[in-house]
Each structure stands twice: as structure tokens, then as C-alpha cells.
Amino acid sequence: MNLEPVARPDAPLARRNPVAKLAAALLCSIILIATLDPVAPAIAIAVELALLPLFGVRLRVLARRALPLLVSAVGILVTLVLFAAERSGRILVEAGPFLITSGVLITALGLVLRMFAVALPGVIVVATTDPTDLADALVQNAKLPARFAYGALAAFRLVPLLAQEWQMISMARRARGVDAGRNPLARLRLFGSTAFTLLVGAIRRGTRLAVAMDARGFDAMTPRSVARRQHFGRADGLLIAGAAVLAGAALAVSIATGTFRPLIG
Incomplete structure (x- = not known):
């Protein structure tokens, strides 16, 4: 699992x-969370993908980073289409107990697009930002406590180790003859025990890391010096304003076309 930035630095x-x-x-x-219709998130996704070259991220690389999101979207779409309680609209497919209507399809599509529109900016931020720079900027520009920012940085750096430890635990159990084979129930039990083992190891590592950070003065209340200065300029403010304009314009188009469905109300 690689969480390092993959964008062109220039x-x-x-x-x-x-x-x-x-x-x-x-x-x-x-x-974008404020609406349930598919129009606003679709517009936002289209603009975000069009801006990828300006972020220096290739579409193929972004797709690999967003693979868990894609899998979740497929699961949500299938679940809602097949098992939704309300079946409004025109009947599109009727196969035995399964009934797919236009209303269900629009609702499912809107939810999936909204999930992508909400999550895609975060994926782009992770793909274009060095975690150390983010921690420095949170302390210098957002004025967050150094203990919180650098603690989050340390936790972020440990995330790739979880995948490696999962693989090591699975291989160790397989070497001892603990294998679920093709039995789904045995696989489920093995998954639960492996996850619990991984959780225990993560808690122990986190505790040791917290003690080590406290021993090195991360909990001290004295002023800290800055090794890497993070500047916040006019272009950064324009980026935030542009994001607000993009989301607002997407909502405006949704309202103008009559497809706007508020989350509350």
C-alpha cells in the first residue's frame, strides 16, 4: 500500500x-453533500477529472488510488438497485423477485455519484501532497497543535505497514497449517481472528510510538522552531474560492434543471 504523493511536483x-x-x-x-440528485455530483466529477492535468496526476494512477472507492460504488449500486424498499417510477427490468425501476436507478446513481464527488477531492489531495508538508502546514497555517499534527503524520506513515503485517500474519498461519480452504464460514472466522491480531499489534505499536514521541518532547508546550516553512499565498486562496464556486455552480445547475433534491427537507 503506497500513500506517497504521485503527482508531478511542478x-x-x-x-x-x-x-x-x-x-x-x-x-x-x-x-455537494447537500443534494441527492445525480446532476450536481456528475458536474463536479467532470470538472475534477478535467483538472487532473493541473494537479499532475494521470487518470490511470488516480484510478488505482481510487480502486477501493470503485469497488464500494459497485456494491452500493447493486445493493440499492436490487434491494431498495421503494420502487417508484417506470419499470425497467422485472426478473422474478427483482424489480428495477427508473426511480430506484436514479436514486442509486445519485448516491454513487455523490460518493465519488465527495471522496474524489480527498483522493486527489492525498495523491498530490507529501504527508510531512501537510503536517507542517497544519501547524504553521491552520495553527493546529503540533502534537495532533505530527501524531497524525506518524499514524499516516504507519498505515502501509498494516497491509504488510496482514500478509505476514496470513503467511505465518498458512505455514502452521491454518487455512480456510474453500469453506466460506472458515474464511470468515479466519478473517476475524486475523483482523483482531492486526488490531492488537497496531495498538501496541501506537502505544510505543506515543511514548517515544513524548520522550522526544512532542508533548512539550514550549514554542517550536520550523524547519520547513509553508507559505500560504494568493493562489492558495484562489484555489479555495474556486472549489466553492465549482460546488456552488454544480448546485445551481441542479436547481435550474429541476433535479435538485435536498438532503434535508
């Missing part, structure tokens, strides 16, 4: 302040 938007990119992503996502 790309115009990839060079922006990490806090600005994070704020733009959060602002765009929060605004």
Missing part, C-alpha cells in the same frame, strides 16, 4: 499549500 495545483488543497477538498465535499 504541476500548478500540486504546488499549492497543503492546507489550501485540504480546505478546497473539504469545502467542495461539504457543499
Whole structure:
């Protein structure tokens, strides 16, 4: 599992302040949560994909990063289409107990598109931002406590180790003859025990890391010096404003076309 930035460092938007990119992503996502229709998120996704070259991220690389999101979207779409309680609209497919209507399909499509529109900015931020730069910017520009920012950075750095440990635990159990084979129930039990083992190991590592950070003065309340200065300029403010304009324009088009469905109300 690789969480390091994959964007070209000389790309115009990839060079922006990490806090600005994070704020733009959060602002765009929060605004798009307000609607359930598929029009607004579809517009936002189209614009976000069109801006990928400015972030220095190739579409194929982004697709690999967003693979869990794609799998989740397929699962949500299939579940809603086949098992939704309300079956409004015109009947499109009727096969035994399964009834697919236009209303269900539009609702499922809107939910999937909204999930992509909300999550895609975050994926782009992670793909274009160095975690250390983000922690520095959170402390310098967002004025977050250093203990929180660098603790989050340390936790972020440990995430790739979870996949490696999962593989090591699975291989160790297989070497001892613990294998579920083709039995789905045995696989489920083995998955649960492996996840519990991984959780225990993660808690132990986190505890040791917290003690080590406290021993090195990360909990000290004295002023800290800055080794890597993070500047927040006019272009960073324009990025945040542009994200707000994009999300607002998508909602405006949704309202103008009559497809707007508020989340509340």
C-alpha cells in the first residue's frame, strides 16, 4: 500500500499549500453533500477529472488510488438497485423477485455519484501532497497543535505497514497449517481472528510510538522552531474560492434543471 504523493511536483495545483488543497477538498465535499440528485455530483466529477492535468496526476494512477472507492460504488449500486424498499417510477427490468425501476436507478446513481464527488477531492489531495508538508502546514497555517499534527503524520506513515503485517500474519498461519480452504464460514472466522491480531499489534505499536514521541518532547508546550516553512499565498486562496464556486455552480445547475433534491427537507 503506497500513500506517497504521485503527482508531478511542478504541476500548478500540486504546488499549492497543503492546507489550501485540504480546505478546497473539504469545502467542495461539504457543499455537494447537500443534494441527492445525480446532476450536481456528475458536474463536479467532470470538472475534477478535467483538472487532473493541473494537479499532475494521470487518470490511470488516480484510478488505482481510487480502486477501493470503485469497488464500494459497485456494491452500493447493486445493493440499492436490487434491494431498495421503494420502487417508484417506470419499470425497467422485472426478473422474478427483482424489480428495477427508473426511480430506484436514479436514486442509486445519485448516491454513487455523490460518493465519488465527495471522496474524489480527498483522493486527489492525498495523491498530490507529501504527508510531512501537510503536517507542517497544519501547524504553521491552520495553527493546529503540533502534537495532533505530527501524531497524525506518524499514524499516516504507519498505515502501509498494516497491509504488510496482514500478509505476514496470513503467511505465518498458512505455514502452521491454518487455512480456510474453500469453506466460506472458515474464511470468515479466519478473517476475524486475523483482523483482531492486526488490531492488537497496531495498538501496541501506537502505544510505543506515543511514548517515544513524548520522550522526544512532542508533548512539550514550549514554542517550536520550523524547519520547513509553508507559505500560504494568493493562489492558495484562489484555489479555495474556486472549489466553492465549482460546488456552488454544480448546485445551481441542479436547481435550474429541476433535479435538485435536498438532503434535508
